[in-house]
Each structure stands twice: as C-alpha cells, then as structure tokens.
C-alpha cells in the first residue's frame with residue numbers, strides 16, 4: 001500500500017490482524033504489506049495443481065487468490081488453467097492499493113519472467129520496448145479487487161482458494177476465522193493452497209490433506 005494511502009491505519013491493522021507476540025511489535029506497515037512475490041513461486045505447487053486439475057477434468061473453475069500482491073501469482077495460476085484448457089474466473093484480492101495497480105496493469109520486466117518458458121512468454125505476453133504485457137485474453141478472466149482477508153462473505157461456489165505467505169503474520173483468531181470462511185465459500189470438493197509455513201489450527205477439523213508438504217488441502221465434508 002502506498003505510504004500516501006490515507007485509508008490505511010497501521011495501529012488498527014496491528015490490533016485487528018497482527019500476531020504481535022510473534023512479530024515483537026516492531027514491524028512497520030511495509031513489513032505487513034510486503035509485496036514479495038514472483039511468477040511460479042514454489043514451482044512444484046503449480047505443477048501439482050496442474051496434474052490435479054487435469055485428473056479432475058473440470059470444464060470451468062472459480063478461483064479466489066487472496067493476497068495476490070503485484071499479480072505474478074495470479075497470472076501464473078491463469079497460465080496453468082489455460083495450459084490445461086480449463087475455463088476460469090479468478091478474483092485476485094489484496095489490501096495494498098499500489099500492488100493492485102501493478103496487478104491490473106500486468107506489465108513486467110524481462111527479469112521477472114525468468115521462471116517462464118519461451119512458449120509461455122510467447123503465448124501469454126506481448127513485449128513492447130522491453131516491457132512484457134499480459135495478453136488481454138488472460139486478463140479478461142481476472143478481476144483484481146481491493147479487499148481484506150476478513151471480508152470473504154460475498155464469495156461462494158469457489159473451486160480453488162490460493163492464499164500464500166500472508167497468514168504468517170496474522171493472529172490465530174484471524175487465521176481460524178479465515179479457515180471457517182473459506183470452508184463455507186468453497187464448493188464441496190474445493191481445494192486450498194497455503195504458504196509453505198502456514199497452517200491454521202482449524203484446518204485439522206475442516207480440511208483433508210492432499211499434500212501437506214506443499215500445503216494443498218481439500219474441503220472436508222462435515
């Protein structure tokens with residue numbers, strides 16, 4: 001979020017969301033809203049997802065990508081869906097307005113695209129003056145929205161939730177509410193992907209492991 005973003009109140013954010021014990025109360029706004037990301041970050045997760053989706057033979061999926069930052073994760077998902085020929089709609093959400101603007105623009109430097117194959121660059125980007133722009137057909141299936149992780153009630157019938165590297169800072173209560181909220185908004189066989197070191201306590205009750213080491217889970221029927 002821009003330092004000029006007047007809507008953001010660090011004290012309210014800390015009080016509502018942040019686990020101050022683990023974060024020792026020292027972190028600044030920039031740390032909570034740190035936008036570190038990349039295309040195909042933890043490649044094995046995307047490969048696993050690709051194989052799982054191929055087997056499931058779904059025709060269309062609705063995806064919620066929470067904490068999407070500057071869009072690389074969202075566009076990586078979109079490329080995977082396109083490659084396995086699944087029609088899709090992705091909601092990419094974040095509270096950092098500046099990052100969301102980058103996501104919507106979909107413009108990246110050559111170095112950002114290093115994890116992509118030549119074919120992926122050709123198929124999904126157009127290069128103008130050394131800047132790589134995400135093609136319209138991919139962008140048209142993605143909506144980027146300024147939304148916080150605790151405002152998920154409007155979503156339903158979601159097939160896949162991807163929320164990585166955001167929960168780590170958050171209070172246990174916020175993490176557990178998140179677990180309950182996504183259990184509700186997912187379809188019966190819905191899948192969740194978390195960051196490598198993230199696992200809310202409530203997950204034990206609400207989700208089954210597809211692959212625990214990759215933090216990929218399936219909604220449990222209760």
Ligand SMILES: C[S@@+](CC[C@H](N)C(=O)[O-])C[C@H]1O[C@@H](n2cnc3c(N)ncnc32)[C@H](O)[C@@H]1O
Nearest residue numbers: 033036037067069094095096148149164165166
């Ligand atoms: C480290 S980035 C992770 C980006 C991406 N998910 C990945 O793993 O590559 C964490 C993102 O979470 C966002 N974020 C922090 N608090 C949030 C909240 N309460 N609701 C939604 N997004 C939030 C930050 O703005 C940041 O873009």
